[in-house]
Amino acid sequence: MTASIALLGQPNSGKSTIYNNLTGSRQHVGNWAGKTVEKNEGTYTYEGTKYSVTDLPGSYGLSGNSDEEIITTDFIKSGQSELTVVLVDASQLERSMFMLAEFARLDKPALLVLNMIDVAKDMGKEIDTAALSEKLGIPVLPFNATDTKDYDRLKKLIAEEMKAPHKMTVAAPAEQADVKADSRAKFEWVSELISGVTKTGESVYKLSKFDRLMTRPVLGKLICIGVVLLAFLVAMIIMIPFMSIGKMIPGVLHDPVDQLLTGWNVHPWIVSIFSTMIPNVLYFTISMASFVFGVNIVFGFLEETGFLARAAYQFDGLLSKLGLQGKAICPMLMGFGCTIGGACGTRVMDNWGQRMLAMSIVWAIPCASIWSIIPVISGMFFSWWQTLLVCVGILLYVVVSMIVVSKLFSRKLAPKETRSGMIMELPPYHKAHWKHIIKEAFFKAWDIFRRALGTVTLVSIVFYIFSFSIDGNVNNSLLYRVGTFIEPVTRFFGMGWQTFMAFVSGAFAKEAVLGTLNAVFMGDNSLLAATFYAKTAATDASLLGAAMTQAIAPAEALAFMFATTFNIPCLMALSTTYKESHSLKWTVKVALFYICNALVLSCIVYHVASLFM
Amino acid sequence: MKLTETTADMQGQILSVGGDDHFMNRITSIGITEGTPFQTVRNDRKMPVLIYLRETLISLNRADAERIEVAKR
Numbered sequence: 096m097t098a099s100i101a102l103l104g105q106p107n108s109g110k111s112t113i114y115n116n117l118t119g120s121r122q123h124v125g126n127w128a129g130k131t132v133e134k135n136e137g138t139y140t141y142e143g144t145k146y147s148v149t150d151l152p153g154s155y156g157l158s159g160n161s162d163e164e165i166i167t168t169d170f171i172k173s174g175q176s177e178l179t180v181v182l183v184d185a186s187q188l189e190r191s192m193f194m195l196a197e198f199a200r201l202d203k204p205a206l207l208v209l210n211m212i213d214v215a216k217d218m219g220k221e222i223d224t225a226a227l228s229e230k231l232g233i234p235v236l237p238f239n240a241t242d243t244k245d246y247d248r249l250k251k252l253i254a255e256e257m258k259a260p261h262k263m264t265v266a267a268p269a270e271q272a273d274v275k276a277d278s279r280a281k282f283e284w285v286s287e288l289i290s291g292v293t294k295t296g297e298s299v300y301k302l303s304k305f306d307r308l309m310t311r312p313v314l315g316k317l318i319c320i321g322v323v324l325l326a327f328l329v330a331m332i333i334m335i336p337f338m339s340i341g342k343m344i345p346g347v348l349h350d351p352v353d354q355l356l357t358g359w360n361v362h363p364w365i366v367s368i369f370s371t372m373i374p375n376v377l378y379f380t381i382s383m384a385s386f387v388f389g390v391n392i393v394f395g396f397l398e399e400t401g402f403l404a405r406a407a408y409q410f411d412g413l414l415s416k417l418g419l420q421g422k423a424i425c426p427m428l429m430g431f432g433c434t435i436g437g438a439c440g441t442r443v444m445d446n447w448g449q450r451m452l453a454m455s456i457v458w459a460i461p462c463a464s465i466w467s468i469i470p471v472i473s474g475m476f477f478s479w480w481q482t483l484l485v486c487v488g489i490l491l492y493v494v495v496s497m498i499v500v501s502k503l504f505s506r507k508l509a510p511k512e513t514r515s516g517m518i519m520e521l522p523p524y525h526k527a528h529w530k531h532i533i534k535e536a537f538f539k540a541w542d543i544f545r546r547a548l549g550t551v552t553l554v555s556i557v558f559y560i561f562s563f564s565i566d567g568n569v570n571n572s573l574l575y576r577v578g579t580f581i582e583p584v585t586r587f588f589g590m591g592w593q594t595f596m597a598f599v600s601g602a603f604a605k606e607a608v609l610g611t612l613n614a615v616f617m618g619d620n621s622l623l624a625a626t627f628y629a630k631t632a633a634t635d636a637s638l639l640g641a642a643m644t645q646a647i648a649p650a651e652a653l654a655f656m657f658a659t660t661f662n663i664p665c666l667m668a669l670s671t672t673y674k675e676s677h678s679l680k681w682t683v684k685v686a687l688f689y690i691c692n693a694l695v696l697s698c699i700v701y702h703v704a705s706l707f708m
Numbered sequence: 709m710k711l712t713e714t715t716a717d718m719q720g721q722i723l724s725v726g727g728d729d730h731f732m733n734r735i736t737s738i739g740i741t742e743g744t745p746f747q748t749v750r751n752d753r754k755m756p757v758l759i760y761l762r763e764t765l766i767s768l769n770r771a772d773a774e775r776i777e778v779a780k781r
Contacts, residue, residue, distance in 0.1 A: 156737035159730065190739040190762040274729050278736030279743070299719075300747050300760035312752050408767045412754045415769060421756065516769035517756060518738055523765075 097138070098257050099175065101149040103167065104182030105194050106445075107522055109210040109240040112531060113182065114150040115538065116246055126677065127152075127166045141250040144257075149176055154445065157197035158277065161445075171201050178256055179205045180249075185215040185222055185237070186523065188289055189282075195231075196281035199267035204260035205233050206252060212237040214525060222293045230288055232264025241528035303524070309405045319406045323428050326397060330389035330432060337388065341381030348374040364563070372555050379606060380547045383433070383667070386463065388540035390432045394425065394440075395532040401524045411517045417497060418505035420444075420517040423453045430460035434668035435543060438675050446515045448508040451676050455504055455685040458668065459496035461489060461660050464605035469656055471609065475640030476649045485653070489660055496661060496692065503688065508681075546674075547667050554603045554666050562614070578615075588694045589654035589701025591647060598693075601659045603666050608659060609639075616642040650704035658697035663689045711757055711768070711776040714748040721745050722761075723777040731772070738766060745781060 104110040115122075118137025125134045135150035151170060152163035171179055181198055183191040188209075195207065209215075209222060228235040236252055238245050268284035271277040302310065309315050353370040357363070397403050403425050411421030422443045430437030437457040444450040461469075469489065473482040564571035578592035585595040593615040600611040616639060643652070663669060663686050673682040714720060722744045725735055739762040740746075746761035757773040759766050768776075 154737075156733060159733035159737070187762070187764045190764050193737055193739065274732040274736065275725065275742060278732075279741045282739070282741055282744075300749055300765065302749060310750050310758065312755055404767075408756055408758070411756045411767070411769050415771070420769060421767070515734065516772045517767060518734055518769070518772060519767055520738070521758070521765040521767055 097145045097147050098177060099147045099149070100178045100180055100253060101151050101170065101176035102180050102182065103151050103171070103194065103198060104153060104210075105155050105184070105191055106153050107520060108153075108182040108184050108191060108194075110150065110153055110182050112240040112535075113180075113208070113210070113249075114148060115535060116240070116243070116531075117250075118148055120538070120541075127162075132162050132166055139250070141254055144254065146253065156193060157201075158274075162447075163445075168201070171198070171203055174203065177204065178253065178260055179203055180208055180253070181205050182208045182210050185209040185212045186218055186220065187520070188215075188220075188222065188293055189285055190520075192285040192289065193281055196268050196284050199263050199265070199284070200270070202262060202267070204256070204262050206256050206261070207231065207233055207235045208238045208249065209235060210238050210240050213239045213242075214523065218523070220293060223291075227288070227292045230265055230292070233261045241531045243530075305524070306405070306521075310408065312409075315405070315409045319409055322397070322402065323406075326393040327390075327432060330386070330393045333389035333392055334382075334385040337385030338382050341378045341385065344378050344381070345371070345374040368556075368559065372559060373552070376548070376551050376555050379551055379604065380544055382606075383435070383547055384540040384544035386433055387436055387543045388536050390429060390436050391536035391539045392532055394429060395536055396527050398425070399525055399527050399532060401522045404519060404521045407517060407519060408521060415516065417452075417456060417501040418509045418514065419449055419453050419456070419501075420515065422517060422519065423449075423456075426453055426457055427460060430457040430462065431466075432463050434458060434460070434462050434664035435671045438668060438671045439539070441675065446509070446513070447676075448510075448513060449515065451678065451681050452501065452505055452508040454672050454676060455508075455681075455688075456497050456500050458664050458672075458685065458689060459493055459500060459661065461493065462605065462664060464665075465660050468605065468608050469660065472612075472643075472652060472656055475643055476652045485656065489657070492657070492661065492696070499692070500685075500688070504685070546670070550667055550670055551604070558600065558603065558607075587698065588658075589651060589697045590658065591651060594647065594651060594655040598655060598658050598662065598697075601665075602663050602690075605659070605665055612643065613639050616646055648705070648708065650701050650708045653704050653708075654697040654701035657700045658693045661689065661696055662693040709778060711748075711759070711773040711778050712751065712770055714751055714757075714778060716748055716750055718748045719745070719781045720748065720778045721781045723779050726775045726777075727772075731775070735772065735776075739764065740766070740768075740776065746778070 102110050102114055114135065114137065117139050119139070121139065122135065122137040125136070126132070127134045132152050137148050137150070139146050139148065149170065151167045154161060154163045157164050157168050170176070179198065181195050183195060198205065207227075209224065212222070215222060222237070224235045224237050234252060234256065236249060238249065265288070268280045271280050309318060349370050352374070353366060356366040356369060394403070406424050407421035409421075410424040414420055414423050423441070425443060426437045426440030429440045434457060437460065438454050441450045441453045441457070444453055469486065470482055473485045477485065561574045561577075562572050574596055575592075578596050582592040582595070585592065590598060593612070596615055597608050597611040600607040669682060669686060672685070673679060676682060722740060722742055724742055725732065725740060727735070744761055746759045748757065749760050749765065750758040754770070756767045756769045759768065
């Protein structure tokens with residue numbers, strides 16, 4: 096038999112931490128029927144009984160009419176869960192108890208968890224939990240979501256409550272017709288409850304020394320940028336060991352698999368799939384996942400300490416101009432690392448339209464892979480200072496793209512009257528709980544790894560078929576035939592068939608660009624091996640450079656670099672955007688825009704550059 | 709006066725909040741209700757307004773802060 100419970104709490108109440116720690120990896124992500132809101136369910140077993148846990152979508156209250164609030168209210172009313180665990184932030188008791196005031200009206204069995212009790216203590220706030228429990232009529236548990244020992248107490252209490260559940264005995268706040276009066280009634284209800292249970296903190300607030308610097312308009316922004324650059328550096332260092340292990344896979348697996356399958360008389364075409372392609376797919380996915388792991392560790396740290404909330408405060412003004420709000424700063428910064436991470440990071444936005452808009456803007460941000468290939472290609476054609484200029488030019492166009500995307504899509508996605516401006520709390524600085532951060536980062540990396548493995552394999556097979564040629568010569572592949580056939584068209588956009596093919600492969604994975612260039616320009620190489628060995632057998636840049644500079648003009652190279660940078664990010668980012676937005680229509684719309692944008696840009700860059708070069 | 713016209717360290721009280729139900733819900737559920745005492749912590753040009761209210765430091769974007777009437781306390 097399965098017992099079922101639900102978790103209810105405001106943003107920043109630590110709900111997802113508790114959910115993850117209770118259920119571990121036994122989680123299922125789905126959709127609420129007919130809604131674009133994600134449904135998270137998980138299970139855990141305690142003393143022989145299985146518990147299913149539903150993570151109710153979070154907002155500050157229940158009486159608004161957002162999808163999240165309607166879903167949550169309906170779910171609790173339906174009685175599908177036998178017990179609701181209501182989470183409040185003990186360090187901000189008065190404000191966060193608002194959720195309980197909303198819940199009280201639903202009259203269902205519950206228990207109250209006072210999370211962040213450690214923070215409250217540090218701030219000198221004492222809470223008489225026994226007295227509060229007495230007043231409410233339901234059990235109250237002081238809790239620290241990042242302390243693993245507390246979970247046993249929580250599970251034990253849940254088990255006890257399942258046998259003899261409690262409903263609140265205190266009368267719910269009286270219902271008022273208009274929103275203002277209603278909210279006031281709820282807060283009065285809260286004040287009444289907590290008077291005598293806790294003493295309210297001092298009424299004069301002083302910013303801490305660090306916050307006084309962090310909130311300064313110019314200096315604060317500079318600190319944010321500095322910290323984020325440092326964060327990426329640390330993320331890179333974290334990923335190195337995992338990457339190096341991943342890098343060894345193709346080399347280690349190739350020969351044994353090759354010998355084994357050849358020994359079984361398997362056809363060489365099939366052999367190369369298993370000995371070359373699959374190990375490299377593994378390597379790609381491991382690098383991707385380890386990057387996500389590194390980025391999530393540093394951003395998890397910045398989030399938990401409260402730093403990201405300050406960054407949101409700093410950049411709210413700028414982002415409002417794009418139709419977004421301060422909270423979007425985090426996914427945008429993550430976008431410089433990996434677009435996939437950025438797309439997932441838009442979950443902090445609480446309005447679907449703005450979230451989709453944020454994702455489409457994140458696409459314009461060149462990810463780490465792009466930053467690793469552009470200097471290589473540029474270096475073949477231009478001197479170091481010209482390469483620097485190319486990078487500056489790209490950065491400038493990032494800003495232009497963002498503005499264009501916002502202008503184009505914000506009217507539909509986030510019309511002025513539906514935009515939610517930033518109303519958020521700046522939580523006090525917390526100590527980071529490393530164990531918890533690492534665990535969460537691992538979940539996310541594992542999730543990406545699982546999802547990516549399938550997608551990358553599929554794309555690789557498609558690419559394999561296109562690049563396949565019986566004798567290993569590029570000129571006999573389907574890719575070559577198609578490429579040369581449409582060359583008159585691609586020429587107009589500034590790209591010959593070789594660069595156009597590399598441009599296309601970049602839409603699948605930016606990592607493939609160098610490999611494809613290598614294959615199409617060096618001719619004698621098998622395209623497949625070149626693509627997949629791009630990173631393993633390090634493309635010889637000087638050789639490729641010599642071949643490329645002979646074959647194409649600098650103007651074409653420049654056009655190609657811009658086209659590749661501003662094309663759709665990669666197939667994984669596309670599928671992530673679709674999964675996160677649940678809207679195929681918008682994902683396709685935005686993708687089409689980016690493809691057109693890249694081609695037009697390439698065309699302009701090529702024809703303008705041809706005048707000077 | 710409007711919340712955006714307050715100066716740092718001013719102690720005040722929320723007088724009224726204007727806007728549609730959606731906005732009212734968002735703003736009141738975070739604790740900004742009529743009669744609540746607050747303190748302006750920072751109010752810089754082109755930056756969100758930082759206020760301290762119900763033991764919480766809250767950042768409010770300027771457009772929303774414009775819709776909140778307050779008085780000195």
